[in-house]
Amino acid sequence: MTITKERTLAEIVRKDFPILHQEVNGKPLVYLDNAATSQKPLAVLDALRNYYEQYNSNVHRGVHTLSGKATDAYEGARVKIAKFVNANLPEEIIYTRNASEAINLVAYAWGLTHLQPGDEIILSVMEHHSNLVPWQLVAKTTGAVLKFVELTPSEEFDLEQYKTLVSDKTKLVSVVHVSNTLGCINPVEEITEIAHKYGAKVLIDACQSAPHLPIDVQKINCDWLVASGHKMCGPTGIGFLYGKAKILRAMPPFLGGGEMIADVFLDNSTYADIPHKFEAGTPAIAEAIGLGAAVDYLSNIGMEKIHAYEAELTAYLFEQLRQIPEIRVYGPQANSTGGNRAALASFTSGNVHPHDLSTILDQAGVAIRAGHHCTQPLHRYIKAQSTARASLYFYNTKEEIDVFVVALKDAIEFFGGIFG
Structure with a gap:
């Protein structure tokens, strides 16, 4: 034998x-530099090549066959991503260039319209610059105050200190799920539950968790979650924002232009429903399709x-x-x-x-x-x-x-x- x-x-x-x-x-x-970017499997490379060789066309705007194929693949990838993070609806997934843009989208479309002088934003000392600088800019503009969760002696998120920081003044908690430097896995479900007791919104930076851990946005119950495609076997130049549909619909557009409109007149415009309200201009079509292929690859494993x-x-x-x-x-x-x-x-x-x-x-x-x-x-x-x-x-x-x-x-x- x-x-x-x-x-x-x-x-x-x-x-x-x-x-x-x-x-x-x-x-x-x-x-061994996967936290910076991951490598790409053949399935993703083939998806990119197949798009450009077989049905390269703009999405949503054409009635011809190639445009239909491109649109189906582009929107199909959105469905895959929604399932990957267990979103309620595909429309809760917004394509962005990267996680940095996704955080900036929330900072400007939600933060500038909801934060007032004296409101508090809670971050942690371990945040990536992408989850720090946008909030610094918004705080400077709105008069909001930044507060920071520090580390325990074992260099992890100090949950007990966090509990002392959250109050009725807290309007937003924005924290990383997994630190790209410390490697700690933060208790995002508990962080979210505590924030919601005070009526605060929660954004989770999942750049270092989405490629490595099962993600369930409904279980976390976060209001927004961001991730970057290139860290999860997908192409560069594509990321996504998950947001609860009700919150996304109440947010004003982040960028203006084609694709995000319903009707345009010379002196005013009306806007499309989510997700397209936040996807102005020709998107990264091949990259979105490639990210969909990456999600398939990870999900199959x-x-x-x-x-x-x-x-x-x-x-x-x-x-x-x-x-x-x-x-x-x-x-x-x-x-x-x-x-x-x-x-x-x-x-x-x-x-x-x-x-x-x-x-x-x-x-x-x-x-x-x-x-x-x-x-x-x-x-x-x-x-x-x-x-x-x-x-x-x-x-x-x-x-x-x-x-x-x-x-x-x-x-x-x-x-x-x-x-x-």
Whole structure:
């Protein structure tokens, strides 16, 4: 009787990602920069190529066959995304260029019309600049006040402090679901429940969770949720905003132009219903279709299966990093199963600059990120000028983690020889 080893998820899917099968600097590529952007499977590449080769046409505006096919595929992708996050209606999904634009849409279309002097907006110190700068601009214009949730000793969202910040003055809570630097998974259901008790609206930044965890906007009960397509196996230049239909319909348009109108006269206009009210101009048609293909790809694997496999990788990554005494990893430490945090590790190594570590690792074919990861306030809070970050996805393997750790040890030893 022959016993065959069960293949890991990565071993099953890696064939679908052409870019992973190459050498960088003479070494097999080990791509560990997935929190910045993910790689694209053939299904997504084929969807983009098929659109441009077979039915490239503008959507909604034509009655000819190609326009009909393009419109069906474009709107079909919206249906897929709605199902992916368990929205009530496809119309609750608004296409945007990225998550940053989605947050800005809410900030300007809702924030400028609903916030008044003295109203409070609660964010956290771990927010990405995309979920910080728009609210700074809106607060400056409206006179609203920004308040910030800090970190627990284990460098997680301080829920107890949050409870002391929320009050009748709170009009909006806008927080990240998963920190792109700390890797902590924030308790968004509880955060939302508490905010709603005070009548506040809630926006969730799901850029680092939608690619890795099952998302259920009805269970979270958030008012808005944003995500970025390129981090979830989709193309660049496309993201989406989920919003409760009643709230979206009450918001004024964000941009004016074609597609978002009902009727236009010389001196006034009326606007289309959602979602088109917020999608002025010719949209990113191919990119939306590509994102729909990415959602199909992820859904066919199963987000629970992706999360479970990544939890294994996370536990293994942290187990290996603990063997390097020079390394300081930020955020909660992964437990034995790895499922208590995201599949990434931001770290420093003594006086060695993260950019130097990244450069040496690149020579070994290992791609990681180094810098402040668009979280400068957080880095000041944790007293780190910058960090190196290795971030995993379901196509990564334990063997790749081994290569990364060996290269990291070599880099630390190299700089130890220089500066020691």
